[in-house]
Amino acid sequence: MTEHTAPMSPTTPGEFADEIRKELKYTQGVTAEQATPADVYVATATAVRKHLVDSWASTQHDMVAGSTKAVGYFSAEFLMGKQLLNALLNAGLSDQFYDAVKELGFDVQDVIDSEYEPGLGNGGLGRLAACYIDSLASKGVPAFGYGIQYRYGIFKQEFDEQGAQVERPDYWLANEEPWGHIDYNRSQRVNYGGSVVEENGKKVWKPAWSVRAVPVDYMVPGYASGRVNTLRLWSAKSYDEFDLLAFNKSEYVDAVKPQVAAENISKILYPEDSTPQGKALRLEQQYFFVAASIQDAIRVFYPGEENPDLTTFPSKICFQLNDTHPVIGIPELMRVLIDEYGYDWDTAWSITNKSFNYTCHTLLPEALEVWSAKLIGELLPRHLEIINKINEQFVAELGTKTNDSAKIDRMRIVTDGEDPQVHMAYLATYGGLHVNGVAALHSQLLKDVTLRDFSDVYGDKFTNVTNGVTPRRFIRIANPRLSALITEGLGTDRWLSDLDMLEGLVPLAKDDEFVKKFAAVKQANKVAFSNYAKREYDFDIDPNTMVNSMIKRLHEYKRQSLKILSVISQYADIKSGKVSADDILPRTVVFGAKAAPGYKMAKLTIQLINNVARVVNNDPDVKGKLAVYYPWNYNIRLAQHLIPATDLDEQISQAGKEASGTGNMKFALNGAMTVGTLDGANVEIRERVGAENFFLFGMTVDEVEALYAKGYEPKSYYEADPRLKQAVDMVADGTFSEGDKGLYEPLVTDWLNKDYFMTLADFSAYMDIQGEIETLYREPLEWSRKALLNVANSGFFSSDRAIDDYLRDIWETGPLGE
Numbered sequence: 125m126t127e128h129t130a131p132m133s134p135t136t137p138g139e140f141a142d143e144i145r146k147e148l149k150y151t152q153g154v155t156a157e158q159a160t161p162a163d164v165y166v167a168t169a170t171a172v173r174k175h176l177v178d179s180w181a182s183t184q185h186d187m188v189a190g191s192t193k194a195v196g197y198f199s200a201e202f203l204m205g206k207q208l209l210n211a212l213l214n215a216g217l218s219d220q221f222y223d224a225v226k227e228l229g230f231d232v233q234d235v236i237d238s239e240y241e242p243g244l245g246n247g248g249l250g251r252l253a254a255c256y257i258d259s260l261a262s263k264g265v266p267a268f269g270y271g272i273q274y275r276y277g278i279f280k281q282e283f284d285e286q287g288a289q290v291e292r293p294d295y296w297l298a299n300e301e302p303w304g305h306i307d308y309n310r311s312q313r314v315n316y317g318g319s320v321v322e323e324n325g326k327k328v329w330k331p332a333w334s335v336r337a338v339p340v341d342y343m344v345p346g347y348a349s350g351r352v353n354t355l356r357l358w359s360a361k362s363y364d365e366f367d368l369l370a371f372n373k374s375e376y377v378d379a380v381k382p383q384v385a386a387e388n389i390s391k392i393l394y395p396e397d398s399t400p401q402g403k404a405l406r407l408e409q410q411y412f413f414v415a416a417s418i419q420d421a422i423r424v425f426y427p428g429e430e431n432p433d434l435t436t437f438p439s440k441i442c443f444q445l446n447d448t449h450p451v452i453g454i455p456e457l458m459r460v461l462i463d464e465y466g467y468d469w470d471t472a473w474s475i476t477n478k479s480f481n482y483t484c485h486t487l488l489p490e491a492l493e494v495w496s497a498k499l500i501g502e503l504l505p506r507h508l509e510i511i512n513k514i515n516e517q518f519v520a521e522l523g524t525k526t527n528d529s530a531k532i533d534r535m536r537i538v539t540d541g542e543d544p545q546v547h548m549a550y551l552a553t554y555g556g557l558h559v560n561g562v563a564a565l566h567s568q569l570l571k572d573v574t575l576r577d578f579s580d581v582y583g584d585k586f587t588n589v590t591n592g593v594t595p596r597r598f599i600r601i602a603n604p605r606l607s608a609l610i611t612e613g614l615g616t617d618r619w620l621s622d623l624d625m626l627e628g629l630v631p632l633a634k635d636d637e638f639v640k641k642f643a644a645v646k647q648a649n650k651v652a653f654s655n656y657a658k659r660e661y662d663f664d665i666d667p668n669t670m671v672n673s674m675i676k677r678l679h680e681y682k683r684q685s686l687k688i689l690s691v692i693s694q695y696a697d698i699k700s701g702k703v704s705a706d707d708i709l710p711r712t713v714v715f716g717a718k719a720a721p722g723y724k725m726a727k728l729t730i731q732l733i734n735n736v737a738r739v740v741n742n743d744p745d746v747k748g749k750l751a752v753y754y755p756w757n758y759n760i761r762l763a764q765h766l767i768p769a770t771d772l773d774e775q776i777s778q779a780g781k782e783a784s785g786t787g788n789m790k791f792a793l794n795g796a797m798t799v800g801t802l803d804g805a806n807v808e809i810r811e812r813v814g815a816e817n818f819f820l821f822g823m824t825v826d827e828v829e830a831l832y833a834k835g836y837e838p839k840s841y842y843e844a845d846p847r848l849k850q851a852v853d854m855v856a857d858g859t860f861s862e863g864d865k866g867l868y869e870p871l872v873t874d875w876l877n878k879d880y881f882m883t884l885a886d887f888s889a890y891m892d893i894q895g896e897i898e899t900l901y902r903e904p905l906e907w908s909r910k911a912l913l914n915v916a917n918s919g920f921f922s923s924d925r926a927i928d929d930y931l932r933d934i935w936e937t938g939p940l941g942e
């Protein structure tokens with residue numbers, strides 16, 4: 125099927141077909157004749173796992189026996205996407221799979237489609253965790269991903285008749301799930317509630333209830349490394365003693381209540397990706413997976429030891445905190461060391477401090493997690509004591525470093541006063557060795573703004589690791605045509621584990637023949653996407669139009685409203701005849717975005733986009749010139765189809781608000797041009813691909829600041845640009861709500877009176893750059909040349925490079941020695 129790839133397994137297609145037949149028969153209990161595509165999928169998955177199991181075992185063995193420090197990546201989310209093609213690629217069985225499935229008489233696409241995508245994450249942060257464990261395994265670094273196996277992942281998004289978002293539960297485990305291995309024998313107990321008493325001068329936590337954390341293990345096969353790491357996702361189960369306890373007291377049905385409560389802990393992924401609500405269940409989840417993981421790490425690295433010497437712990441493993449969600453791990457490790465292993469405070473602190481590092485993923489102050497001390501005290505009384513003591517120690521330490529008492533006050537991990545609050549980002553910064561932001565600009569802003577006081581005092585802790593994405597999933601699997609062309613251009617497929625090699629394509633941008641091949645790949649991908657969109661959504665996308673995509677969570681700061689206002693303006697111009705038919709560049713705008721269920725403005729924006737799509741797509745006046753599509757339930761699978769087919773990618777957040785973005789990297793690597801602001805990793809993408817190959821517009825961070833300071837009046841922009849006025853008026857006058865002038869009132873009012881993210885201020889610049897974009901697009905060869913230069917100069921954005929940065933600057937470890 126393909127000429128390149130991972131080390132080929134010696135298995136022939138015929139042999140692999142036999143292995144699948146055997147799994148069908150002995151595991152599924154069906155013959156190849158009786159089998160459905162879903163059966164073949166499960167059988168194939170089971171067969172691939174068997175190919176990986178020896179490497180899995182040897183990786184674990186070498187990790188425990190050797191002296192290479194391991195990494196524990198703590199993340200409340202791992203947004204893995206489908207596993208089959210990735211496992212096949214890394215097992216060196218991709219070609220055999222295609223042939224074997226044909227030999228068995230099945231359609232490969234049907235088999236692939238049978239896999240249900242696990243949605244155990246919200247967006248960027250969860251997908252980043254998935255890319256990082258892929259790169260860790262591909263580099264042969266010993267690592268665990270530690271998280272939660274939610275029973276319900278991110279909701280399934282549907283749109284109702286009015287175009288509004290409807291959330292449906294995502295019960296992803298409804299069918300057989302062949303990848304996770306439930307390991308009841310490695311369960312851990314996680315305690316909650318109760319009180320702390322003193323016994324013989326020692327603090328003893330008497331918990332009120334506990335939950336059984338059962339690990340579900342997923343293999344994480346490396347690409348061409350011969351290594352297979354583990355993603356260990358904890359699932360909550362109840363202990364039997366609970367029902368006995370209640371059973372004595374009351375009715376049978378009441379007796380199972382505590383069990384249900386216990387199992388609720390891992391039941392659902394919270395669908396918010398900012399503005400944390402401080403819900404008790406969320407804290408229960410965080411403590412649940414972190415406590416189980418810390419005990420697990422001790423079990424793994426000190427097997428069978430009654431009295432392990434845990435002063436060596438930081439040389440065995442270090443934990444990366446993916447945002448503040450797992451920060452409760454800091455007081456938890458302190459508790460384990462002091463209460464369970466008898467270490468004194470200072471020794472415990474020295475171990476703990478070396479064991480954690482923290483990655484911050486935001487700049488929005490409202491997204492920083494703060495828990496009320498009262499809630500922590502109810503759920504984890506011993507931890508609250510420890511946090512308070514950490515805070516005291518911290519405040520004392522600050523006293524030796526600065527005389528600025530106001531500053532010390534601002535920095536408190538636990539605030540003073542009536543209803544004290546615990547700042548998880550502050551706890552993480554003080555409690556660990558390193559703190560990093562996720563793009564150069566973001567890391568700078570963290571130091572200058574968000575964590576400024578901390579960077580003044582603990583400047584050495586602060587560093588940057590610009591995000592990256594895995595080229596295996598997001599180029600090789602998502603875009604086989606481009607992969608083949610890159611391999612042809614470079615004469616090798618080694619770029620898949622050394623993405624800087626893409627630079628070898630730079631000279632080929634001067635070769636018109638190669639550029640034309642590159643353009644042909646994009647065209648073929650657009651046709652393929654159009655077919656996919658027809659099949660999945662019944663959309664009629666014209667692959668001969670410019671495909672212009674904006675896919676990301678729906679947020680005001682990301683400014684989907686800027687995009688939709690520009691679409692409305694273009695629509696108005698075409699309709700009014702302001703631009704002549706010949707001057708119109710046919711464009712298909714594709715949105716993909718979920719909104720947090722309680723986020724009203726975001727949900728209203730979804731409704732607006734859907735109704736603009738309805739009006740525009742049904743208007744004969746603009747047919748063939750402008751179309752808007754909003755495929756529902758945007759997920760990894762859709763990303764893998766849409767990104768390779770996109771000509772123009774939107775990264776238009778207000779400067780200073782998007783920490784990094786990772787979609788921007790995926791698009792650049794797949795040969796899309798970007799229109800974007802100087803925000804997040806856009807800055808570095810533009811630096812690398814060249815200013816002449818990037819459509820920059822909008823205010824900078826400094827300009828945003830200055831405008832705030834001066835007093836921002838969105839209405840003045842509305843009055844000043846007739847295009848903007850017309851677009852906003854059309855939203856207000858019922859054009860996209862069947863005459864209902866009330867529907868979008870909250871949006872319109874916000875735009876004209878508040879517009880916190882300055883959409884209106886950037887509108888004119890955004891409209892103006894469309895002209896430049898269209899001019900270039902009319903020169904297909906020049907457009908493709910620039911797009912190719914985006915690919916050639918984006919190797920830096922591989923998650924392999926990001927992991928190298930973490931290894932060198934933060935974890936101080938590397939691949940397993942032999």
Ligand code: 26M
Binds near residue numbers: 485493782783804
């Ligand atoms: C917190 C508390 C309660 C419920 C949910 C949360 C929560 C969950 C996810 C908060 C934030 C979450 O994700 C934030 C996120 O995805 N941030 C993005 O991280 C990417 C990877 O670094 C960056 O590229 C994006 O810029 C950043 O927005």
